[in-house]
């Protein structure tokens with residue numbers, strides 16, 4: 439098995455020698471101290487947040503673990519206070535769709551140098567699954583400068599790998615035609631869109647050997663289906679705009695991500711106590727960026743659920759492995775008697791209905807769940823609705839002995855790029871929450 443190309447890249451980038459976990463962590467701590475000084479000096483937000491903290495006195499991981507967290511709300515409330523460079527030096531601003539009612543939007547800023555670092559990561563990250571004999575299609579936005587598709591194309595151009603940036607899946611026929619004409623054998627896209635494409639355009643999908651899924655966590659049911667139906671190797675990428683799009687990518691062991699550790703330091707914390715958890719234990723993923731000019735982030739709480747693997751990876755790297763992300767913390771909702779609904783669990787059930795292309799789960803009441811579903815084919819939809827209802831009820835019966843009610847309703851099918859789950863991270867809507875967050 440090929441060792442993750444991330445290792446070679448990180449060694450080159452950090453200059454660590456000998457190349458091992460200890461040396462890497464020493465490098466990271468040094469970089470973090472630099473970032474603290476830089477952020478405190480240049481950003482209004484960190485000037486306040488780190489008042490009373492002398493970066494030079496951060497000498498150990500224990501010292502670091504006492505630093506305050508940065509949250510999504512901090513960015514939403516005052517995005518410009520995070521800026522460390524004049525606005526004239528900003529080359530790309532990403533405004534993230536958030537569903538809160540406050541009207542504040544999360545804005546993430548990048549300089550050209552920040553974007554180049556992402557290109558560098560994409561270049562080496564993609565080598566985990568392809569070489570320059572492969573032909574890649576990107577089903578992510580890519581028209582404008584500094585968009586994810588645009589950066590990915592720049593990365594693949596470096597190795598002269600054929601790459602078509604199509605954009606989001608909007609027209610199934612046009613995408614299939616592009617795939618066939620360009621002899622595409624690798625797709626990069628959003629999980630639910632790629633699944634949609636594979637379910638409807640099976641003829642075009644037959645030539646696909648590798649898939650890289652990004653922007654949202656990936657249900658196991660999806661990986662299994664793509665593998666069994668098309669023999670695809672399914673790689674997961676973990677990242678978010680706040681990280682500079684890219685965070686980590688699976689190696690050929692397909693058993694969790696190797697992380698962009700030359701630019702980011704990752705932690706897993708207990709979401710209640712804020713304390714780091716042991717390897718193997720699930721908690722909230724937190725990261726600190728270094729080498730970021732426009733908008734460094736220190737101990738940023740992602741809201742994603744993850745864990746570090748205890749075992750070393752089969753590929754033989756010294757790098758840590760993060761297990762596949764389990765979804766969002768907000769997607770774990772308490773029902774009656776302390777029973778939790780986890781969107782991830784429900785999704786594994788929903789996705790086994792092969793005709794399903796979109797869904798929305800809503801908690802209406804402490805014992806009432808509503809599931810809206812869209813099928814590609816209209817026929818037998820009553821039976822399919824019933825099938826979903828039976829499976830979900832069985833799940834609750836077997837797992838929590840809680841009698842809950844489940845309503846399943848069929849929605850009209852939308853175009854692929856207008857699906858509920860198409861663009862934003864998938865989530866449960868909880869009508870009991872006054873204000874809904876992303």
Ligand SMILES: [Zn+2]
Pocket residue numbers: 441442689690691696751752753754755
């Ligand atoms: Zn590996």
